[in-house]
Amino acid sequence: MFGRKVCGILCFVLALVLAGGAMGDVYIDQEKPEGWEDQYLLRIYALYSLDCDAYVLECDGETMILDGGKNASYLTEFLAAHDISHVDMIFNSHPHDDHVDAVYNAIRTGKLTTDVFYSPFRENYDDAVDTFQKRTVKLLNEKGIPYRQIFSGDEFQLGGARIKVYHYDGQTKKPNGGSMMINDMSGIFWIRFGNASILFTADIGGTIQQMLAQEYGKEGLKSDIMTAPHHGKNAMNGELLAAVSPKLTIITGKVARVGACQKQMEQNGVAWKVTSWGNITMETDGKDWYVNQEDKFGELKKWQKQQERKNKKKKK
Numbered sequence: 001m002f003g004r005k006v007c008g009i010l011c012f013v014l015a016l017v018l019a020g021g022a023m024g025d026v027y028i029d030q031e032k033p034e035g036w037e038d039q040y041l042l043r044i045y046a047l048y049s050l051d052c053d054a055y056v057l058e059c060d061g062e063t064m065i066l067d068g069g070k071n072a073s074y075l076t077e078f079l080a081a082h083d084i085s086h087v088d089m090i091f092n093s094h095p096h097d098d099h100v101d102a103v104y105n106a107i108r109t110g111k112l113t114t115d116v117f118y119s120p121f122r123e124n125y126d127d128a129v130d131t132f133q134k135r136t137v138k139l140l141n142e143k144g145i146p147y148r149q150i151f152s153g154d155e156f157q158l159g160g161a162r163i164k165v166y167h168y169d170g171q172t173k174k175p176n177g178g179s180m181m182i183n184d185m186s187g188i189f190w191i192r193f194g195n196a197s198i199l200f201t202a203d204i205g206g207t208i209q210q211m212l213a214q215e216y217g218k219e220g221l222k223s224d225i226m227t228a229p230h231h232g233k234n235a236m237n238g239e240l241l242a243a244v245s246p247k248l249t250i251i252t253g254k255v256a257r258v259g260a261c262q263k264q265m266e267q268n269g270v271a272w273k274v275t276s277w278g279n280i281t282m283e284t285d286g287k288d289w290y291v292n293q294e295d296k297f298g299e300l301k302k303w304q305k306q307q308e309r310k311n312k313k314k315k316k
């Protein structure tokens with residue numbers, strides 16, 4: 001097992017050296033090349049959801065869940081279909097139900113176990129309008145799952161993928177003097193695998209988006225793929241979009257409510273996908289990405305046909 005892992009990592013590093021550190025491409029809804037699956041890959045699933053964030057990540061035999069969404073059945077059906085009942089780690093961006101409820105219920109009903117549960121919120125975090133932290137921590141204690149608080153700048157490894165945490169806590173002073181909401185205090189996760197990268201922005205608001213871009217943009221938030229902050233309910237801060245400059249944005253909000261975000265992506269030449277069409281699978285070999293989506297309700301096909309018609313009209 002160890003030999004296979006070391007060999008996998010070495011081959012992966014060698015492939016990247018040969019690739020010369022070139023920026024890769026994001027291939028959307030296209031056939032994967034022959035032999036793709038035999039490579040050392042980071043695989044990320046953005047699960048079907050409506051106004052929820054639910055991601056499962058796999059790399060070199062290690063698995064993690066990032067948030068997990070609200071509806072436990074979507075998560076547990078996915079885990080069962082992939083024969084997963086245990087993950088190496090769970091990261092929770094913030095203790096709102098649309099980010100932690102499914103994981104809570106999967107653990108409660110015995111369908112999921114984990115080595116560790118990470119959150120940027122302190123264990124005894126208590127907000128008058130939020131009850132999900134207390135009950136989550138209580139359940140983790142009952143199940144003997146360690147709760148670990150994480151901090152801005154912390155780094156973790158999932159197989160060969162590196163996870164960096166950014167976080168603005170309740171003490172953060174906003175330039176406009178506004179108060180920090182739980183959404184603003186979401187953990188932000190920047191994941192790199194070879195030369196490939198993806199940024200998960202959870203539910204951070206516009207001011208925090210701008211602060212993130214200004215503080216860390218130069219250091220390198222630049223990513224091939226990003227998630228639209230707060231499910232894409234609004235257009236994102238322009239400075240953040242410029243700093244990340246993604247080729248694809250994943251939007252986890254209901255289609256009818258994310259028009260401003262879609263429009264912003266189209267105006268900036270960024271492809272987008274909504275999780276309400278079905279599960280999205282993103283795979284990278286450390287250079288290129290192949291992104292494919294299941295068409296749960298036939299809406300993806302409808303949209304693709306609309307695009308074809310639009311493109312034909314443009315050509316005329």
Ligand SMILES: [Fe+2]
Nearest residue numbers: 096098099203
């Ligand atoms: Fe949310």
